[in-house]
Amino acid sequence: MDRQQLLEELERIVGHDGIRHRPVDLLVYEYDGSVDGAVDTAAPTAVVLPRSTDQVSAIVKLAKRADLPVVARGAGTGLSGGAVAQRGGIIVSLTRMDRVLDVNLLDRTALVEPGVINLELSDGVRDQGLFFAPDPSSQKACTIGGNVAENSGGPHCLKYGVTTNHILGLEIVLPNGEVIWTRTAQDGYGGLDLTAAVVGSEGMFGIVTKALVKLTPIPAATTVMLAAFGSLDDASRAVTSIIAAGNLPASLEMMDNLTIQAVEPAYHAGYPMDAAAVLLIESDGHPVEVAESVEEIEALCREAGATSLRSADTAAERDLLWKGRKMALAAMGRLAPNYYLHDTVVPRSRLPETLETVEAIARHHKLQIANVFHAGDGNLHPLMLFDRRKPGDVERILEASHDLIHECVRVGGMLSGEHGIGTEKRGYMTLVFSESDLRAMAGLKEAFDPDQRFNPEKVIPTGYMCGEVKQLHLQAMQQQHGIVPV
Amino acid sequence: MAVSLVDLVKHGYSGDDVPDDDLLRACVHCGMCLPTCPTYRLTGQEASSPRGRLWLMKSVADGRLDLLDPEFDEQMYQCLNCRACEAVCPSGVHYGPLVEAARSQLEQHRPRPLWQRVRRRAGLNFPFSRVSRMRAMVNGLRLYQRVGLSAALRKTGVLRLVRLETLEAMLPPIQEAPLVSGKESWNPPLVEDRIDLFNGCVMSTVFSNVNRATGRVLAHNNVATAVPATQQCCGALHVHSGMMDEARKLARINIDAFAGDGVSPIIVTAAGCGAALKEYGFLLKDDPNYADRAARFSGRVQDVTEYLAARDLVPPTHDVRATVTYQEPCHLAHAQRIIAQPRKLLAQVPGLEITEMKESSLCCGSAGIYNIIRKRMADDLGDRKAENVVATRADCVVTANPGCHMQLRTSLKRNGSEMPVRHIVEILDEAYGGPVVGSKATNA
Numbered sequence: 001m002d003r004q005q006l007l008e009e010l011e012r013i014v015g016h017d018g019i020r021h022r023p024v025d026l027l028v029y030e031y032d033g034s035v036d037g038a039v040d041t042a043a044p045t046a047v048v049l050p051r052s053t054d055q056v057s058a059i060v061k062l063a064k065r066a067d068l069p070v071v072a073r074g075a076g077t078g079l080s081g082g083a084v085a086q087r088g089g090i091i092v093s094l095t096r097m098d099r100v101l102d103v104n105l106l107d108r109t110a111l112v113e114p115g116v117i118n119l120e121l122s123d124g125v126r127d128q129g130l131f132f133a134p135d136p137s138s139q140k141a142c143t144i145g146g147n148v149a150e151n152s153g154g155p156h157c158l159k160y161g162v163t164t165n166h167i168l169g170l171e172i173v174l175p176n177g178e179v180i181w182t183r184t185a186q187d188g189y190g191g192l193d194l195t196a197a198v199v200g201s202e203g204m205f206g207i208v209t210k211a212l213v214k215l216t217p218i219p220a221a222t223t224v225m226l227a228a229f230g231s232l233d234d235a236s237r238a239v240t241s242i243i244a245a246g247n248l249p250a251s252l253e254m255m256d257n258l259t260i261q262a263v264e265p266a267y268h269a270g271y272p273m274d275a276a277a278v279l280l281i282e283s284d285g286h287p288v289e290v291a292e293s294v295e296e297i298e299a300l301c302r303e304a305g306a307t308s309l310r311s312a313d314t315a316a317e318r319d320l321l322w323k324g325r326k327m328a329l330a331a332m333g334r335l336a337p338n339y340y341l342h343d344t345v346v347p348r349s350r351l352p353e354t355l356e357t358v359e360a361i362a363r364h365h366k367l368q369i370a371n372v373f374h375a376g377d378g379n380l381h382p383l384m385l386f387d388r389r390k391p392g393d394v395e396r397i398l399e400a401s402h403d404l405i406h407e408c409v410r411v412g413g414m415l416s417g418e419h420g421i422g423t424e425k426r427g428y429m430t431l432v433f434s435e436s437d438l439r440a441m442a443g444l445k446e447a448f449d450p451d452q453r454f455n456p457e458k459v460i461p462t463g464y465m466c467g468e469v470k471q472l473h474l475q476a477m478q479q480q481h482g483i484v485p486v
Numbered sequence: 487m488a489v490s491l492v493d494l495v496k497h498g499y500s501g502d503d504v505p506d507d508d509l510l511r512a513c514v515h516c517g518m519c520l521p522t523c524p525t526y527r528l529t530g531q532e533a534s535s536p537r538g539r540l541w542l543m544k545s546v547a548d549g550r551l552d553l554l555d556p557e558f559d560e561q562m563y564q565c566l567n568c569r570a571c572e573a574v575c576p577s578g579v580h581y582g583p584l585v586e587a588a589r590s591q592l593e594q595h596r597p598r599p600l601w602q603r604v605r606r607r608a609g610l611n612f613p614f615s616r617v618s619r620m621r622a623m624v625n626g627l628r629l630y631q632r633v634g635l636s637a638a639l640r641k642t643g644v645l646r647l648v649r650l651e652t653l654e655a656m657l658p659p660i661q662e663a664p665l666v667s668g669k670e671s672w673n674p675p676l677v678e679d680r681i682d683l684f685n686g687c688v689m690s691t692v693f694s695n696v697n698r699a700t701g702r703v704l705a706h707n708n709v710a711t712a713v714p715a716t717q718q719c720c721g722a723l724h725v726h727s728g729m730m731d732e733a734r735k736l737a738r739i740n741i742d743a744f745a746g747d748g749v750s751p752i753i754v755t756a757a758g759c760g761a762a763l764k765e766y767g768f769l770l771k772d773d774p775n776y777a778d779r780a781a782r783f784s785g786r787v788q789d790v791t792e793y794l795a796a797r798d799l800v801p802p803t804h805d806v807r808a809t810v811t812y813q814e815p816c817h818l819a820h821a822q823r824i825i826a827q828p829r830k831l832l833a834q835v836p837g838l839e840i841t842e843m844k845e846s847s848l849c850c851g852s853a854g855i856y857n858i859i860r861k862r863m864a865d866d867l868g869d870r871k872a873e874n875v876v877a878t879r880a881d882c883v884v885t886a887n888p889g890c891h892m893q894l895r896t897s898l899k900r901n902g903s904e905m906p907v908r909h910i911v912e913i914l915d916e917a918y919g920g921p922v923v924g925s926k927a928t929n930a
């Protein structure tokens with residue numbers, strides 16, 4: 001199928017207004033939210049903006065006939081290159097499928113299209129006393145489809161769980177164009193739990209066209225505590241003892257001194273400027289329960305050496321304390337023009353030594369690294385600060401990243417807590433997974449997508465898929481002879 | 487397939503007002519700005535988003551995209567320059583100056599057909615470069631509204647013929663004679679502070695009642711108001727259209743006009759003017775004679791709500807029994823980050839109820855002259871706004887910028903609502919008793 005024919009057929013499906021294909025149009029679909037240097041940009045062959053499941057299905061069937069890759073795209077805030085079309089092909093942008101189709105207050109569920117923005121879903125049901133619990137820091141912009149694909153998390157996932165715990169079923173378009181509804185084991189449905197397989201599959205198994213999500217009641221009482229510490233070590237010990245004592249705070253976040261230096265002057269959230277670290281701990285639930293747990297958590301913090309403690313009960317006070325945390329990335333601009341945000345996870349018990357390692361890496365590479373992270377689940381977000389314009393800065397960052405990932409894996413950690421593997425960390429997969437692990441993943445991928453059509457070049461490293469040899473050969477041909485498919 | 491436009495690229499940035507490279511590179515394409523962008527919300531496409539537009543600007547700088555590519559022109563002008571993206575950007579990208587520089591590049595290098603150039607000059611430069619011309623025009627319009635010609639003319643289609651139809655439909659009834667700069671002042675018996683009022687072209691003519699109300703409200707707060715005589719249009723519309731030289735000319739005139747004591751606050755009643763005046767320092771940064779003076783001038787500029795909210799308001803005396811909803815002008819909320827102050831002032835009006843609308847800071851589609859040159863997109867935004875306003879069931883919608891005022895009015899009307907639109911100062915004025923003859927607030 002030649003290009004002209006492809007474009008004509010696409011236009012027949014989505015209409016003139018639903019397709020973008022001139023070179024200038026494709027330029028702006030070269031990137032997602034990931035850091036330049038860590039993820040290469042690449043332009044698709046065409047971009048389509050469907051408005052219905054039927055259109056998505058027709059696009060996928062056409063792509064199959066044209067033998068082109070298909071890459072789903074939400075808001076493009078992903079941090080691991082997931083929405084970038086590394087091998088070209090058709091980007092299916094789901095921004096126009098952005099309706100909340102139904103809210104069921106009795107069942108506490110919502111049926112939404114994939115382009116609905118995370119925070120807008122919560123805002124829409126707030127008056128009914130409900131919210132959508134997964135709250136990535138990007139929640140103002142990212143879409144439910146992207147959340148499902150990356151199995152995104154956020155500060156409140158410590159208690160409420162990550163995206164997968166809030167998805168009851170998905171309508172997906174399979175790589176052959178068929179439309180299915182996945183059910184989930186959570187609602188007592190027998191059969192294989194395909195929902196669990198699709199959540200976190202980074203757009204490789206199917207394109208989500210509808211999601212049935214769980215809504216959570218807004219708790220009756222919420223208290224946010226701010227505990228300051230003289231050392232990272234003390235703060236980490238407090239984290240471990242709070243969890244070990246059987247508490248389950250809604251969130252348990254840590255910020256180090258560098259972060260405080262950036263945040264406090266910008267937002268005046270009330271973080272002590274001289275603290276080595278602060279913990280932001282939120283407790284929610286029944287008022288009596290909350291009061292009890294606040295008392296216990298405060299005692300544990302004091303025991304671990306907290307230098308000061310504060311708590312906020314009113315919405316305004318809580319918002320101010322949270323603002324510093326939520327805007328931490330924003331405030332980094334005060335320290336350096338660029339940052340590379342990492343996403344490794346280590347066992348909670350290894351937090352203190354991992355933080356020391358991060359410090360050592362910073363010293364070794366002469367870098368500033370700020371730490372602001374989900375301490376409760378050991379999900380580190382070291383922020384490496386740099387200035388892209390300075391020669392050598394990007395290279396140093398990439399080297400330091402390499403060291404950081406290796407060190408975290410060494411203490412039993414994982415590559416990603418919530419940002420996904422994409423192309424960014426694909427090369428590191430062999431560090432944490434055995435040959436058999438990776439073959440099992442490849443096998444599952446092949447079961448869904450034998451042609452490697454959906455989001456190729458992601459997650460599973462080269463060499464584990466059959467059919468890959470053929471593709472590599474094709475790629476080499478393209479590079480050598482300038483042969484461009486379609 | 488890699489996109490290579492390099493072979494086709496003939497024109498890059500050159501000459502004056504090249505988009506600042508450091509500012510451009512500050513964008514790390516995180517996408518946090520996307521949902522705040524009205525054109526992205528309407529189209530869902532990346533090119534119509536702030537991030538997409540910045541990427542296009544960067545691509546031109548990198549020689550990957552031709553400056554004169556029609557899509558580049560389209561995107562630079564489809565942008566409302568509402569600066570919502572700028573206000574939420576975690577990396578502090580100064581979007582406004584970048585898009586303005588890109589537009590200036592287009593104006594310098596893009597061959598436009600003669601008729602387009604003539605129309606731009608006539609439509610923008612002529613009325614907005616001299617307040618006296620604007621005054622003459624508005625006086626004419628006022629007369630025409632009074633004698634009821636408007637309905638008759640609309641029927642005959644004469645207006646459509648002279649392309650004034652859109653403009654005419656936007657104009658609210660003009661309540662008072664123009665406020666001529668230098669001719670009026672407000673001098674309360676007790677003077678705690680003195681300010682210079684920026685009169686503005688549309689504010690001093692179409693909305694002269696608001697500027698007079700401002701003088702009265704300030705007087706009630708023991709602030710004396712002067713209206714420096716030789717001031718002109720702020721030049722915001724010129725900056726937005728890439729006509730930087732014309733804008734700089736106006737800026738110099740205004741800096742001279744407000745030289746005065748060199749310290750009094752310069753108070754502005756139009757958010758759009760205020761944002762532009764606060765950027766004179768940037769606009770004239772390369773002018774050796776004016777750079778310092780421009781920076782000092784910009785430092786004196788304050789929106790009327792900003793100024794009043796920072797003082798302790800003398801308690802208003804009259805109940806205003808109404809429920810109002812507040813529409814945030816983009817150039818107040820985003821460009822100047824003034825969000826809490828207007829609400830704080832409204833909260834101090836006895837009897838007044840405030841109800842928040844959905845998406846109060848999403849652009850209403852006015853955006854300078856956008857609603858004239860891109861009617862369709864502006865109407866879509868206007869309809870969305872009208873729906874959100876009507877849903878509040880307020881008695882009245884309050885704003886603080888003439889463009890928004892007119893756009894709100896027409897959008898509400900088109901959607902079958904007669905809800906009045908008022909400037910926030912009008913509400914305050916009413917709370918102090920309004921224009922009562924003989925009170926300490928009458929002007930002299």
Ligand SMILES: Cc1cc2nc3c(=O)[nH]c(=O)nc-3n(C[C@H](O)[C@H](O)[C@H](O)COP(=O)(O)OP(=O)(O)OC[C@H]3O[C@@H](n4cnc5c(N)ncnc54)[C@H](O)[C@@H]3O)c2cc1C
Binds near residue numbers: 076138518
């Ligand atoms: C400043 C910042 C802060 C962030 N903070 C967090 C955080 O706290 N926690 C967190 O988990 N993440 C965070 N992220 C990462 C990112 O926001 C999440 O991964 C988010 O879920 C991506 O959503 P999106 O709509 O932008 O998806 P995209 O970036 O467009 O796509 C991401 C992946 O999802 C796939 N995809 C998108 N839509 C669909 C669909 N309908 N069907 C199938 N596949 C699809 C794409 O192919 C791609 O692989 C942050 C990002 C930024 C820039």
Ligand code: SF4
Binds near residue numbers: 514519540574577579
């Ligand atoms: S302008 Fe700011 S918010 Fe928008 S993509 Fe660029 S860095 Fe992110």
Ligand code: SF4
Binds near residue numbers: 522566568
């Ligand atoms: S100024 Fe407004 S319209 Fe323009 S890109 Fe920014 S948010 Fe969008």
